[in-house]
Amino acid sequence: MTAALAIEPLAAAIDSAVAQIGPQLIAWRRDLHAHPELGNREFRTAGIVAAHLRAIGCDEVRTEVAHTGVVAVLKGKRPGSVVALRADMDGLPVAERTDVPFASKVQTIWNGEAVGVMHACGHDAHVSILMAVASVLAGMRDQLAGSVKFIFQPAEELPPEGEDGGARMMIAEGALENPAPGAIFGLHVTSQLPTGVIGYRSGPTMASADSFRIVVNGRQTHGAMPWRGVDPIVVAAQVVLGLQTIVSRQVDIASEPAVVTIGRIKGGVRNNIIPDSVEMHGTIRTFDEGMRDDVHVRVTDTAEHIAKASRAGCDVCITKNYPVTVNDAELTAQMLPTLERVAGKAQVRLVPKVTGSEDFAFYQHVVPGLFFFVGITPPTKEWEDVAPNHSPLFYIDEAGLPLGVRALAQVAVDWLESQAPRG
Ligand SMILES: [Zn+2]
Numbered sequence: 001m002t003a004a005l006a007i008e009p010l011a012a013a014i015d016s017a018v019a020q021i022g023p024q025l026i027a028w029r030r031d032l033h034a035h036p037e038l039g040n041r042e043f044r045t046a047g048i049v050a051a052h053l054r055a056i057g058c059d060e061v062r063t064e065v066a067h068t069g070v071v072a073v074l075k076g077k078r079p080g081s082v083v084a085l086r087a088d089m090d091g092l093p094v095a096e097r098t099d100v101p102f103a104s105k106v107q108t109i110w111n112g113e114a115v116g117v118m119h120a121c122g123h124d125a126h127v128s129i130l131m132a133v134a135s136v137l138a139g140m141r142d143q144l145a146g147s148v149k150f151i152f153q154p155a156e157e158l159p160p161e162g163e164d165g166g167a168r169m170m171i172a173e174g175a176l177e178n179p180a181p182g183a184i185f186g187l188h189v190t191s192q193l194p195t196g197v198i199g200y201r202s203g204p205t206m207a208s209a210d211s212f213r214i215v216v217n218g219r220q221t222h223g224a225m226p227w228r229g230v231d232p233i234v235v236a237a238q239v240v241l242g243l244q245t246i247v248s249r250q251v252d253i254a255s256e257p258a259v260v261t262i263g264r265i266k267g268g269v270r271n272n273i274i275p276d277s278v279e280m281h282g283t284i285r286t287f288d289e290g291m292r293d294d295v296h297v298r299v300t301d302t303a304e305h306i307a308k309a310s311r312a313g314c315d316v317c318i319t320k321n322y323p324v325t326v327n328d329a330e331l332t333a334q335m336l337p338t339l340e341r342v343a344g345k346a347q348v349r350l351v352p353k354v355t356g357s358e359d360f361a362f363y364q365h366v367v368p369g370l371f372f373f374v375g376i377t378p379p380t381k382e383w384e385d386v387a388p389n390h391s392p393l394f395y396i397d398e399a400g401l402p403l404g405v406r407a408l409a410q411v412a413v414d415w416l417e418s419q420a421p422r423g
């Protein structure tokens with residue numbers, strides 16, 4: 001049997017199964033949307049996922065992986081390899097402002113603060129898409145060449161302060177072992193693309209994301225007598241401007257872009273008191289691990305030396321969060337025809353790099369992976385009216401979700417076919 005012969009009837013079977021599960025897909029998504037849960041707190045969501053995976057006859061269903069994660073294996077009847085599919089489950093501390101009837105009214109405490117909770121990044125869509133994919137593939141396990149591993153992961157948007165979580169912890173707790181997959185696929189719904197369109201990119205696709213904190217230590221004095229102390233506010237202002245020259249003057253932005261942003265400054269209590277210290281928080285984005293390390297050194301050097309020139313002290317603390325999401329070039333090239341077949345060739349777009357980040361990157365350090373984008377913005381909508389992911393107005397055109405199911409199911413099946421033993 002050749003791969004082409006095997007794939008075509010499977011493709012037709014997938015498409016008709018997806019059409020059948022369509023209403024269930026939307027019902028799941030709306031239910032999850034109305035009941036979002038924050039990172040490491042996805043108890044209800046994980047319960048629904050695990051119950052579903054058991055109900056459709058997955059061979060193994062592991063729960064409480066990395067707190068609330070669920071990992072299941074579906075064994076096909078034909079011999080073959082193992083492919084992994086991943087969905088993230090967490091919502092965001094955002095108070096929803098859309099007017100959909102299933103809008104979230106959930107409130108909770110996050111890092112000590114009362115917050116609204118919303119699926120403002122579309123992880124509700126990811127969970128329901130992967131649940132539907134599991135149903136579709138379970139219905140055709142006789143034809144499956146190998147096994148499919150379903151990974152439902154908590155805390156993609158970072159766990160609460162002081163807790164571990166997310167993809168890194170899933171891997172540490174064995175999500176990619178027993179059995180170990182030969183490839184992993186994931187998707188993200190995006191407001192940047194219209195419904196019906198799939199976006200992809202080979203190589204570096206989403207940025208590394210690291211946070212940093214800089215404390216400038218001066219010496220408190222009267223606002224009318226700055227020479228009696230050391231003014232950390234003026235030093236902090238110089239540091240903010242100095243950091244701008246890292247991207248504009250120091251790194252080779254012709255090879256890869258980078259971003260350094262200060263998003264928060266805190267210092268002082270009154271107009272006429274020069275404070276003792278100023279605290280700043282920022283984020284660093286890169287698309288190359290070497291450049292990432294280089295920018296870290298330059299942030300530290302810039303802040304420390306500017307402070308020293310003013311006789312202030314300076315503490316720089318950089319926390320590495322997510323690495324660069326790098327789509328395996330060979331795997332991307334191999335699966336592109338599948339995506340084109342599923343969406344239609346004209347509907348598959350090579351997209352620019354995304355300065356947002358994804359902890360899917362951690363899986364790609366262990367196994368070749370492809371992470372792609374599925375459009376969910378109604379094509380009739382004016383671009384200025386489109387709310388981005390993480391906005392309280394983030395809106396999903398549900399007509400775009402079945403394409404996500406078809407794409408994920410097809411890449412899994414096609415990849416398994418490509419690995420199947422030939423006799
Ligand atoms: Zn997000």
Ligand SMILES: [Zn+2]
Pocket residue numbers: 121122123156188
């Ligand atoms: Zn997300």
